[in-house]
Amino acid sequence: MPTSTWFRLNVAKRERVFEVAMREFGENGYSTGSLNTIAREAGIAKGSLFQYFSDKLEFFAFVCDEASRRVREEMERRMERIDFDQSFDEWLFDAICDWTEYMAEHPLERGVTAATNFELDNSVRSVVRDTANQHYLQVIHPLLRLWQERGEIREDADLDVVATWLMTLLPFLALAPYYDGLDPIHNLRGRTPAEQRPVIRQLIAGFRPIFAPQK
Numbered sequence: 001m002p003t004s005t006w007f008r009l010n011v012a013k014r015e016r017v018f019e020v021a022m023r024e025f026g027e028n029g030y031s032t033g034s035l036n037t038i039a040r041e042a043g044i045a046k047g048s049l050f051q052y053f054s055d056k057l058e059f060f061a062f063v064c065d066e067a068s069r070r071v072r073e074e075m076e077r078r079m080e081r082i083d084f085d086q087s088f089d090e091w092l093f094d095a096i097c098d099w100t101e102y103m104a105e106h107p108l109e110r111g112v113t114a115a116t117n118f119e120l121d122n123s124v125r126s127v128v129r130d131t132a133n134q135h136y137l138q139v140i141h142p143l144l145r146l147w148q149e150r151g152e153i154r155e156d157a158d159l160d161v162v163a164t165w166l167m168t169l170l171p172f173l174a175l176a177p178y179y180d181g182l183d184p185i186h187n188l189r190g191r192t193p194a195e196q197r198p199v200i201r202q203l204i205a206g207f208r209p210i211f212a213p214q215k
Contacts, residue, residue, distance in 0.1 A: 002062055006052035017042045017052075019108060021063045026111020030060045030124050033115075057124060060115075064128040067112040068135040074102060076139060088152035088211075089204060096173065096200050100193045103174040113174050133167065140166050154213040162211050169203065 006014065020042040025033040035056060039046040053059040078098045082091055103110045116132050119125040144159045153162070176183040177191050186199045 001058070002052055003054075009052075013044075017044065017049075018063065018066065021059065022067055022108040022112050025060055025063055025115050026108055029115050030057070030119055030128075031121060033060070035059075057127065060124070061127050061131065064112055064116050065131045065135075067109050068116075068132045071102070071106075071109050071113070072135040072139060075099060078102070079139075079143075088147045088150075089208065091147075092204055093197075093200060096170075096204075097193065097197060099170060100173050100177075100196050100200070104177075104193050110174060110178065113171060114179065117171050117175065136167055136170065137163065151213060153211045157211045165207055165210070173200070 009017075017038070021038050024038050024041075028034070035046055035049055039049060049059060053062065075095075075098065079095055082094045082098070084091065086094075103113070113132075116125070116128045119128065140163050141159070144153065144162055147153045148155070148157065148159065153159070172182065173188075173196065176186075176188040177196060178189075180189060183189060186202075188196060188199060191199075
């Protein structure tokens with residue numbers, strides 16, 4: 001949790017520090033991310049960072065949590081515009097396409113997503129993943145229950161299994177087009193969001209028997 005000094009900073013300065021930190025941690029992760037670089041590029045003294053946060057881990061955890069919150073809130077806004085009168089399959093396709101477009105348009109948030117997923121230190125990763133996972137689940141669980149109530153997900157479907165699939169799929173689709181070695185099957189590396197759409201359809205169709213109502 002940031003100190004009160006952080007919240008007393010003017011909004012523009014806070015945003016500058018936050019954006020520089022997203023870039024540095026997104027490109028280099030926690031272990032090699034440099035507080036010296038963040039301070040220099042944000043135009044503040046390094047010591048000021050320790051007036052805002054107790055240590056580097058608290059700073060990194062805050063950056064990951066805040067970035068995840070921004071991603072969640074923007075995706076919630078985007079999903080409100082998706083047609084809920086269509087089938088769950090089509091709605092899910094539209095929502096995941098919005099997700100991939102968001103990640104293409106927001107490299108800083110994408111970098112932080114990578115940092116939370118790729119961190120090698122298990123104790124650090126557990127801290128940042130726990131908060132990021134909660135942001136995912138705040139959206140996923142209510143939506144799955146809603147679609148089940150509407151009859152688009154069958155009554156005996158295990159919503160935890162569906163949620164697990166989505167929790168695995170979303171980071172994969174966020175990162176595979178931009179990082180080497182993550183996708184040896186669909187060759188998403190370097191593909192635009194439009195070029196990813198056939199793969200998204202294929203992945204939904206492959207998982208559909210887990211949740212689709214019996215006809």
